[in-house]
Amino acid sequence: MTPYLPPECLQEIFINLVDDIQTLHSIILVNKLWYENGISILWRKPFSYDNDWNNLYKIIPIYLYFLSKETKDELEIHEISIPIKPSINYISFIRELDLYNLLMQLCEWMIDHLEITMGNMDGIVFDYLDSEYFFDIFNEVPSNWFTKISKLEYDGQHLLKKFQENAYNINSLSFGFHTFIPDFIPSISSLISTQNNLVDLDLYLGYNDSEIIIFEIILTLTTNCVHSLKSLSLASGGNGIVQNVKELEMLSRCNHLERLQLRNVEFTNYNNNNFLFEFSNLTSLELFDVRMVSQNSEEDLVNLIKQIMKNSKLISLDLEPFIGDKYCNLVESIPHHCSNLTELTLKINDTYENTMVAILTILPLFNNLRILRITEDWGGIQLDGDIYINQLSLILPNQLQIFNITGLLFSDEHLNLFLEKCCSNLKQVVLLLKYYDDKHEQIIKSYSLERNKVIEDIFVSIDSRSEITINWK
Template sequence: MPAYYLLFKVTCKLFTKKQSKQIVIKRPKKTISDLPVECMQQIFDCIRDQGEGIYSALLVNRYWCRNIIPILWEQPFQRFSKVYHSQPTKYLKDRSLRLHQPSNNKLLYTLFSCLPEQDNQTLAFKLSQYRVKIPKSQQTLFNYAYFLQEFSYKDLELIIISSLQRWYTNSLLHDSFYPQIHLISTALCKLFLQRSNLQSLYFEKNFAKLDIPNFTEIDNKRPALSQLSHFSFTYSEPITTNILNLLKIISNFCNHITSLEFNLKSADYNIDIRVAIVNIIKSQYKITHFSIENISSDVAEPIIFSLKSNSFNLLSLRLSHVQLTESCVDLISQFNNLNSLTIDNCDGLSNEILYSHFLPQKLIINTLQQDITLPLLRKFGKNLKFLGLSIYYDIYIAERLLDFCPRVDKIHLNIYTDVALDYEELKRKEASWKNIIKSAYPHKNIHLSVDY
């Protein structure tokens, strides 16, 4: 539905209700600008995902502009959204087109104009030796950085490299841009941490050989970080001092995080990283979602046990490639309010989990311990709406699904086979699974997805 049609429809509805009670008394003609700011923001929220239409709405008048700018600058890097990072092959062509958009250059120049004059001059001087010119600091119509609510460090790196490639006429390798990328990212991170109101921070690097800024050199970080509610840390390179400093800053300045996610290589969970993660967890008042990947049993125990203080608040737990101990499983069974549980390729999952009292609506169990699959479905199935399973080609389990999971409406299957099968054979097996699920739930339209 076109953005303007949707906006017109919502506005007419609001005015119809307002005018229907005022038939007798004539009042001055109302305009959309007479609506309270809260109403305008709700209207624009309805069209924020309607493509380019919301951009042209900026030009209607100043009132519209003042209400739309904060929405556009909540996620200025969203063109490099998580879906493009998670499926780089599928979106390779689109990613390439987005990476070389002229708008990337405009975005970076706008951010430069938000820098304090002294920081702008310092950055300009340091970049001049690389023949990079940035615009002088000038008064902007809005403090754009203030509206930033979601920040992805990897997206910032991509925006910078995109602009650098446009500024240089000759084709250079990414390695030659590292000094410029580091200078620009440091200046903009300082801007974001001092002048924004961050809600979500996704920390992942795009360039393996490039270290992150030294966040300890940035003063007055508390205002931006104190409101942080989501922190996602994905890192696959050797741990540096600056990385440890970042994690320490998160534990020192952030205590309202509700969603925490950590994904490192198993070898990178050294003692300093473990302590930093535990300190971050312990400093939070209300963690509702927690996710961690690739940890051994000696790392798992202190981290999972640090969640104990949030056991009442925890609603969603995701463990992937985690070596569980009996003590870990016992503690997980005490998280009585879990509504979503994902156990993905974790060793050590035992029947102790069957003594838990939580009744999740979403359950994902990717395990080759087939002896525990049916007991888990029998235990948790009655409330499930979403079920994810990794199983062998086991018809018996499919036939029992309705008995154990009467309310499920979405099923995702990872099917393991003992032998390599060609594409046609895999598609035949997928079709047979879909027929079995359809037979098990004859009166429901089950959404089924299958991977191999």
């Protein structure tokens, strides 16, 4: 009897292979069933995979092959060369389309297909970011197509209205504007207000010389997405987003919010520690370059952050706010509010020696910590890592798997000692050395061999000092 797997087992296998392109290419050779499932996954988002691995431009002719005769005539596309005519309508499997990558792959295909001779070329221009071309394309798309969109990543200025009028089922929405334009705010708010079930909003508002006010967006979120929003990321460049503390209180009404990320945000109008909010379902919090404008700005910001952590369910915490001496106090308070953390990111520099002491004090209190990052604060100088090796070896959690310690600077003669004392259970470590050469690579390989740790890769980034990332299998 031919062995077989039950459908539920096969389904579980295929689900776990969604991003494993190499394996997907292998399983399509097993049998017809595996071929059909593998092909449907590979074509789900064909222009989003790694270009070098797949040589994706080679599938452009297949894509063009399935265009209607009318479209081919209009585009003057004739006799498209395909080695074997497709027996399956691959295009029907597409669920996610990256227009930028599609156009880039089309360029690659044109260069390969047309066999352009560089010696005869006077010039070539391919303006793939020209919004007018995108505008023309989208004007031809039937309105009912937009109703099927559930995920939108957008960086532009002219297409929002088309989405506002026709896209109602977006659950993941991401904006990445390079330059802030005030008209974005009402347009984004309008788009949010039309969604039936917005779950994830990632908003980068670009650079601006003056403050960015987002009250309209916050009001829309807390009016339309109270029961759906689970993840919110707000960020900008330049002078940053200005947010009244009352807006944070408004956000706390989103009672299913699990992830909150604020980058380059300035809080204003803080009064008397009188907080009226609670993020009871929050599991992930990231605060980077967050500031407070008030009479006692640092102390007030510490109290604000403590209130966010209080009564939460945080398992992932990244605290890199704009705080000076009070940062140490904030670090010391973490275990009182977040004892179940599995991931923690903190910052240090030469002015934060007390903070390093606080970190060493709190680490033994985390029984579930898997990922720890102690990074460099901007504008500072790394502390001498050599003097902390013995202390770290005594208090690092046994279950720790990933350790980024780029807030400390280690001398080359202490590399082996650090590996021996601090890395025995790790799958990844990221550290800074004063310099790096073949001698250090040999130290890493010798240590790994002695400990039966198989190196997956070693990545070295050399700037003013050497940042080394070691991955073990």
